[in-house]
Amino acid sequence: GGRSISPLGASKRTVYRLAALFSLDSLGGGFVVQSLLALWLFQRFDLSVATTGTIFFWSGLFSAFSQLAAPRLAARIGLVQTMVFTHLPANLFLIATPFMPTLPLAIATLLARSLVSSMDVPARTSYVMAVVSPEERPAAASVTNVPRSLASALGPFPAGYLLGLSTFGWPLVIGGTLKAVYDLLLLAMFHKLKPPEERDGETERRRDGQAERLVRWIGCRGRSGFGLTRTVRRSRTPWRREPRESSTAARSQPTPYPAPTRTSAGRLTRGPRRSRRRPRGGRSDRATTR
Numbered sequence: 385g386g387r388s389i390s391p392l393g394a395s396k397r398t399v400y401r402l403a404a405l406f407s408l409d410s411l412g413g414g415f416v417v418q419s420l421l422a423l424w425l426f427q428r429f430d431l432s433v434a435t436t437g438t439i440f441f442w443s444g445l446f447s448a449f450s451q452l453a454a455p456r457l458a459a460r461i462g463l464v465q466t467m468v469f470t471h472l473p474a475n476l477f478l479i480a481t482p483f484m485p486t487l488p489l490a491i492a493t494l495l496a497r498s499l500v501s502s503m504d505v506p507a508r509t510s511y512v513m514a515v516v517s518p519e520e521r522p523a524a525a526s527v528t529n530v531p532r533s534l535a536s537a538l539g540p541f542p543a544g545y546l547l548g549l550s551t552f553g554w555p556l557v558i559g560g561t562l563k564a565v566y567d568l569l570l571l572a573m574f575h576k577l578k579p580p581e582e583r584d585g586e587t588e589r590r591r592d593g594q595a596e597r598l599v600r601w602i603g604c605r606g607r608s609g610f611g612l613t614r615t616v617r618r619s620r621t622p623w624r625r626e627p628r629e630s631s632t633a634a635r636s637q638p639t640p641y642p643a644p645t646r647t648s649a650g651r652l653t654r655g656p657r658r659s660r661r662r663p664r665g666g667r668s669d670r671a672t673t674r
Contacts, residue, residue: 391520391522391523392516392520392523392524392527393517393519393520394517395515395516395517395520395524398515398516398577399512399516399520399523399524399527399528400527401573401574402512402528402574403527403528403531403532404531405566405569405570405573406508406528406531406532406566407531407532407534407535408535408562408563408565408566408569409532409562409563409566410531410532410533410535410536410539411535411536411538411539411562412475412539412558412559412560412561412562412563412566413536413539413559413563414535414536414537414538414539414540414543414559415539415540415542415543415555415556415558415559415562416478416539416543416555416556416559416560417539417540417543418440419540420540420543420544420547420555421494421556422436422440423547424547424551424553424555424556425439425490427547427551428482428490428551428552428553429487429490431487439491439494439495442495442498443494443495443497443498444498446495446498446499447498447499447501447502448502450498450499450500450501450502450503451502451503451505451506453503454466454470454503454504454505454506454507455506457470457503458506458507458510462578462582463507463510463511463514463578463579463582464511464570464571464574464575464577464578465571465575466503466504466507467504467507467508467511467567467570468504468567468568468570468571470500470501470503470504471500471501471503471504471563471566471567472564472567472568473500474497474498474499474500474501474563475497475560475561475563475564475567476560476564477493477494477496477497478493478497478556478559478560478563479556479557479560479561479564480493481493481494481497481553481556482552482553482554482556482557510579511574511579512524512525512528513525514579514580514581515577515579539559542555542558543555543558543559546558
């Protein structure tokens, strides 16, 4: 008599939105499956089957090794940013391929696409598993993968029809456009929804930055003598204000009289007349010397 629990609970809306976006990406990928891509290379550039197989070999090799760099990049910029900022350039390369006038340029764009096209695969899997609870992960994996498989089956039919009409490569343009729209929608809808690990990492980095600024501020205040030094922001040049002497210290030091001098007639004079201004202490020079 246990209570029945739904496979998807609080994360149902998030998983459904991700499944819709992943289906759009798979629909675009269905336009550029390898068989149709090989057919387009043969129609457009009269490429042999052996050369096409060599291109696909290096393309798959680049895609496999590029996934090894995805975890390090995700740790630096985040999972969503890794998916978007690596997948979007790959789609731009795919769109640019039909516009290449020669075979070497077309092969170069295809290989450049393969360098970054698969870096989103580990980041996508990790993101789906991170934004749901552990109990919902099996259901989330099935809900996001089944629609992707169905959507990818729809692409080859219109792609083959377009290749029969023209050799320009419209399936590559349409597929790359759909996948680029997926990247932009993913960034717009999920850039604020971060996994718990990324939120904890940002909080820790923010605290470390605040502590470092506090230590620097304390060090600057200690060197400046707590108020005796001030830095002007506009000129970036420090100016120093010396502390005032106390009135008692000023009164305790007698004001020296000018030394007597001898004139040409042999008389002694007392030198130039002294100022009659009173010192800061409030007494006259004569009273101070007493």
